[in-house]
Amino acid sequence: MTRLRRLAVLAAALLLATAPATASSLEKQFRAWLDADLWPAAKANGVSRATFEAAFTDISPNLDLPDLVLPGKKAAAVQHQAEFRSPAAYFNENTVRGVTAGGRARLKRHRGTLAAIEKRHGVPAGIVLAIWGRESGFGRAKIPHDAFQVLATKAFLSTRKEMFRTEVLAALVLADRNKISPRSMKSSWAGALGQPQFLPSSYLKFAADGDGDGRADIWNSEPDTLASIARYLDAHGWVRGRDWGFEVTVPQGVSCALEGPDRGRRIADWAAMGVKRVGGKPFPAHELAGEGYLMMPAGRFGPAFIVTPNFYVLKQYNESDVYALFVGHTADRIAYGERRFAGGWTAIDRLNRADIAAMQRGLERLGHDVGGADGLAGFKTRRSIGAWQTKNGRAPTCFPDAGLVRALR
Structure with a gap:
């Protein structure tokens, strides 16, 4: 960076830190930041000026987005007043059934594509379909936001500026490299793109062409969406031939404090301790020598599971135990038929x-x-x-x- 450029960036940073956040001044500061900081970085990443202008013409910060800090103001203290709820709330049966039914219908529609994807990446069809259904309702969910407005606003004003600066630069590279109109790039309020809800950096690394047209279109192509989800999981360590996990009963003599991905042991060893699959089935023979982990999302107040490393690959998609459990459970119902958890969720204190x-x-x-x-x-x-x-x-x-x-x- 030249001395002149460093001075320009420093001036923009000082302006952000000290100027009052009126609408007109905020717009000026935003434009100054785009010119002094974001454009030089985008240019260094090979983005054309035409793409940059197309991305940000008539774009202003969206102050309705969460986690923003206006210039001259301190970040709000973290609030913890939201209600703490049982994981049971995540497993609304209508939602589970909706994803299950939608997944089965699309399993028939995309059987050949899904078979080819599983052969290439090792990820079962049910898992891919469950993620697609959870993330965007199989492409039916409204994804109304302008990706560049969201990402640039968050890179300019959010509590995680550096992360979103990286993502808005990735979005510019994506648009420039793939000749995508910036206005067609719709995202969630967090900047996640298309039907699989990829951040732009994930698109650049993992988006795949599933329909053979030479493009990875995660907004409009269902095969591309499916292939992209599977490629993401494969790249994050999906273990071919292993399940995601099994619902189990845990004897009182086996402590729930043994939970966690750092306290794994062979599934055969869990079985020897008295941990059993629900329904009386034994653990599959090919799983017995593999490592498994106790997972009890509601402790003794809900169902228990022995999960495999693939469960933690699902958490790479969304860092949440209940998200990964929802995906695994719904994938089982897509593949094997309706079956609720055998263990019930006990009411917890408010x-x-x-x-x-x-x-x-x-x-x-x-x-x-x-x-x-x-x-x-x-x-x-x-x-x-x-x-x-x-x-x-x-x-x-x-x-x-x-x-x-x-x-x-």
Whole structure:
């Protein structure tokens, strides 16, 4: 970067930090940032000026997007007042049935394409269809936002500027390289694109041509969407021939605090401890020597699972236990027929995220690694609860309740 360019970028940064955020001044600051910072970076990445102008002509910051920080103002303190809910809320039966039915219909429609995709990438059809259905309702969900407005607004104003700066540059490369009209690039409010909901950097790495026309069109082509999802999972380590996981019963003598991807053991060893598949079926013979992991998203208040490394590949698509579980469960129903979880979800105490965060901080003070006091009960929080309960003579449940909050806050 030349000295003149460094000075221009510095001037734009100072302007952002100090100027009041009126609508007219914000527009000027946005334009200054585009010219001083984003255009030089885009040019260095091979983007033409014509593509850059097409992307940002008549584009202003969208101040209705979440997680923005206006110039001259401090970021709002993280709020944890939202209600903390059981994972059961994620598994609304109408939603599950909708994805299942839609997946089965598309399994028939795209049987040949899905077979070719599975042969190439090793990812079963049900998994690919379940992700497609969850992400965009098989392309029927409204994806109304202008990708460049969303990404540029977030790169300019959000709490994660660097991440979104990387993504808006990737979107420019994408549009320029593939001769895509910027106005046709529709995204979610978070900047995710098309039917598989890829961020632009993921498009550049993983988008695939599934219909043989020489392009990877994740907005309009269903085969391209399917191939892109499978390629993403394959690139993130999908293990051919292994399942994603199995619903199980866990004896009381097996602690729920054994949960987690860092506490795996052979599935045969879990079986020897008394962990059994629901419905009386044995674990498949080819899975017994493979590593498995205990996963109890609601502790003792909900279904339990032994999951495989493929479960954690699904989490690469969306870093959420219940998302990955939804995909695996729905994929099974697409492939094998309707079957709900055998284990029920028990009602839990009404808490908010501030309660959970206070409990997490209490556990941290006692030396537990809860994965951060974010008000969300991930596996590190769940097993820390179980370890504390066991140490204090309580039956381990590995899930927050009002009594735990009172005892640990």
